[in-house]
Amino acid sequence: MIIEPRMRGFICLTAHPVGCEQNVINQINYVKSKGKIDGPKRVLVIGASTGFGLASRITSAFGSDAATIGIFFEKPSAPGKLATPGWYNTAAFEKQAQEAGLYAKSINGDAFSNEVKEKTLALIKEDLGQIDLVVYSLASPVRTDPTTGITHRSVLKPIGAPFKNKTVDFHSGKVTEISIDPCTEEDIQNTIKVMGGEDWEMWIDGLKAANLLAPNALTIAYSYIGPELTEPVYRKGTIGRAKDHLESTAFTIADKLSDIGGNAYVSVNKALVTQASSAIPVIPLYISLLYKVMKAEGIHEGCIEQIQRLYSERLYTGGNVPVDEKGRIRIDDWEMRADVQAKVAALWEEATTENLPSIGDLEGYSNDFYNLFGFKVGGVDYTADTNEVVEIPGLQ
Ligand code: NAD
Numbered sequence: 001m002i003i004e005p006r007m008r009g010f011i012c013l014t015a016h017p018v019g020c021e022q023n024v025i026n027q028i029n030y031v032k033s034k035g036k037i038d039g040p041k042r043v044l045v046i047g048a049s050t051g052f053g054l055a056s057r058i059t060s061a062f063g064s065d066a067a068t069i070g071i072f073f074e075k076p077s078a079p080g081k082l083a084t085p086g087w088y089n090t091a092a093f094e095k096q097a098q099e100a101g102l103y104a105k106s107i108n109g110d111a112f113s114n115e116v117k118e119k120t121l122a123l124i125k126e127d128l129g130q131i132d133l134v135v136y137s138l139a140s141p142v143r144t145d146p147t148t149g150i151t152h153r154s155v156l157k158p159i160g161a162p163f164k165n166k167t168v169d170f171h172s173g174k175v176t177e178i179s180i181d182p183c184t185e186e187d188i189q190n191t192i193k194v195m196g197g198e199d200w201e202m203w204i205d206g207l208k209a210a211n212l213l214a215p216n217a218l219t220i221a222y223s224y225i226g227p228e229l230t231e232p233v234y235r236k237g238t239i240g241r242a243k244d245h246l247e248s249t250a251f252t253i254a255d256k257l258s259d260i261g262g263n264a265y266v267s268v269n270k271a272l273v274t275q276a277s278s279a280i281p282v283i284p285l286y287i288s289l290l291y292k293v294m295k296a297e298g299i300h301e302g303c304i305e306q307i308q309r310l311y312s313e314r315l316y317t318g319g320n321v322p323v324d325e326k327g328r329i330r331i332d333d334w335e336m337r338a339d340v341q342a343k344v345a346a347l348w349e350e351a352t353t354e355n356l357p358s359i360g361d362l363e364g365y366s367n368d369f370y371n372l373f374g375f376k377v378g379g380v381d382y383t384a385d386t387n388e389v390v391e392i393p394g395l396q
């Protein structure tokens with residue numbers, strides 16, 4: 001079929017398999033161009049099909065020759081039915097991994113469930129024996145607690161007072177004022193349940209109890225801080241509370257891993273266009289201004305550049321892992337540079353519907369958004385008849 005982008009609100013309902021494949025190949029080529037990393041050999045990535053998790057899987061495999069197991073929640077393809085991008089990404093990744101002689105298997109299901117955890121542990125036991133690195137990169141709006149059976153929904157709201165600021169609809173380019181009402185106490189607890197560290201700890205507990213973590217094993221989860229501008233709705237809002245919880249869970253897990261010489265880290269990553277971040281109000285306006293400034297400075301990065309740098313310059317240098325005063329790895333260092341932030345803050349003041357296309361990188365934002373779904377990718381013939389059914393070779 002001929003596959004075209006079909007937008008509804010902030011999501012795209014279609015995905016292009018060849019465009020997704022090309023994105024993955026581009027990421028693989030980037031990692032290869034940076035040379036070998038003396039990193040992990042057996043890696044479990046939870047949230048492996050898109051964004052930072054996919055970049056972690058690619059960096060592990062093609063930077064460090066690692067065998068990888070990927071966990072994700074994606075819609076498969078069927079005749080006449082398109083898959084979600086993460087499905088096509090994974091199919092492309094596994095094809096490339098197999099051609100390179102690298103072990104790669106995947107499990108598609110709810111990572112929060114006991115069932116997927118058990119299936120994963122059995123697969124590791126059978127195929128890899130133990131794991132050297134566990135990457136935890138889930139972004140989800142809901143989680144059913146396997147112990148209580150209760151389904152929790154996360155919210156993106158300020159705490160204590162309404163938040164009023166500018167935002168942009170990146171499809172229309174319209175800059176408007178939004179006002180978001182503050183959350184309830186229950187919203188905070190639900191958001192922590194979904195995006196905090198509880199599930200990460202459950203994964204590590206399960207792996208450790210089954211003796212599936214190798215000596216000196218590491219685990220890493222991803223966090224975000226961002227500028228003062230977005231604080232009320234991000235870092236000091238409901239999602240920020242969940243990130244506080246995630247970050248404190250790293251210490252709990254690190255303690256539990258100390259007897260095997262292991263460690264747990266949170267890496268604070270840069271703001272990037274992903275399916276998760278485009279749903280957060282205000283963030284798209286911030287990102288479009290940030291991209292403009294960082295590109296002008298020659299310090300712009302995407303997920304793959306971020307994670308390649310995380311591995312090669314933070315986690316696997318052979319020396320100590322550098323962390324901030326709260327024990328976090330900072331790979332958002334270039335985003336948070338004082339000169340970059342001062343420029344973004346000044347542009348924010350000025351931003352209007354009329355001037356945003358020139359003072360901000362609205363086009364870059366929009367392009368990255370299309371790219372997430374395999375559209376507007378260089379070298380892809382979108383007029384060609386494309387097979388929508390694509391298999392993931394190592395799917396369990
Ligand atoms: P993403 O939406 O691209 O990826 C989410 C992944 O989680 C996908 O692989 C998806 O299949 C998987 N997933 C979701 N629900 C699942 C479930 N129930 N079971 C199994 N898999 C499931 O998101 P992302 O932006 O790469 O976010 C990953 C992490 O990075 C998050 O913790 C996020 O907060 C953090 N982060 C994001 C940004 C950003 O700007 N995008 C910046 C810093 C940190």
Ligand code: NA
Nearest residue numbers: 051052053137
């Ligand atoms: Na991810």
